[in-house]
Amino acid sequence: QVQLVESGGGLVQAGGSLRLSCAASGRTASTSIMGWFRQAPGKERVFVAAINRNGATIVYADSVKGRFAISRDNAKNTVYLQMNTLKPEDTAVYYCAADRALVVGRGTLDYDYWGQGTQVTVSS
Numbered sequence: 176q177v178q179l180v181e182s183g184g185g186l187v188q189a190g191g192s193l194r195l196s197c198a199a200s201g202r203t204a205s206t207s208i209m210g211w212f213r214q215a216p217g218k219e220r221v222f223v224a225a226i227n228r229n230g231a232t233i234v235y236a237d238s239v240k241g242r243f244a245i246s247r248d249n250a251k252n253t254v255y256l257q258m259n260t261l262k263p264e265d266t267a268v269y270y271c272a273a274d275r276a277l278v279v280g281r282g283t284l285d286y287d288y289w290g291q292g293t294q295v296t297v298s299s
Contacts, residue, residue, distance in 0.1 A: 177201045177288040179271045184293030187261055191297070195256040197271030197290055205275040205288070209247055209254040212283065213267035213295075220270065222281040224256060234279050239265075261297045268292040 183195040199206050210225030224235045224245040233245055242261075247254040254271065272286035280286065 177203065177205050177273055179273060179288055179290035181269065181271045181290045181293040184269060184295045186296045186298065189261060189263055189297055189299050191261050192257070192259045193261065193295060195258065195269055195271075195293060195295075197254045197256075199252040199254075199273060199288075203252045206252070206273040208274045208276050208279050208286070210272045210279070210286065211245065211254075211256045212270045212272055213265075214270065214292075215264075215267040218267075220283055222283075223269070225272075225279045225281070226254065227277075227279055232279050234281065236281075258295070261295075263297045263299045265295060266297050267295060269295050 178200045181197045207228045211223040212220050213223050214220040226233045226245045242259050244257040270292045271290040273288040274286045
């Protein structure tokens with residue numbers, strides 16, 4: 176089993192920045208792919224970004240390209256999401272996800288492990 180714990184969420188004004196962290200523990204060998212999803216109130220959980228183990232493959236949703244950056248520190252078993260130029264529409268609960276697959280996926284079914292989520296609220 177893998178446990179994922181997110182941190183770093185909060186309230187920020189539009190145009191501001193936040194950095195989310197997700198620490199993995201347990202069978203970290205099963206975290207080949209780590210990603211971030213988000214879920215706004217009344218909406219489905221959607222893909223934000225993902226990265227493979229060596230960082231050679233990074234994928235972003237079109238809505239965050241150029242504003243968000245995903246990275247990982249394998250020594251700390253941690254993945255980060257740097258969010259810049261935040262917009263009110265970025266408001267959501269952000270979830271960390273992980274999977275032992277070798278190919279980065281964009282769907283929720285592509286990930287076996289999930290964190291509890293951290294709230295990000297962007298005020299206008």
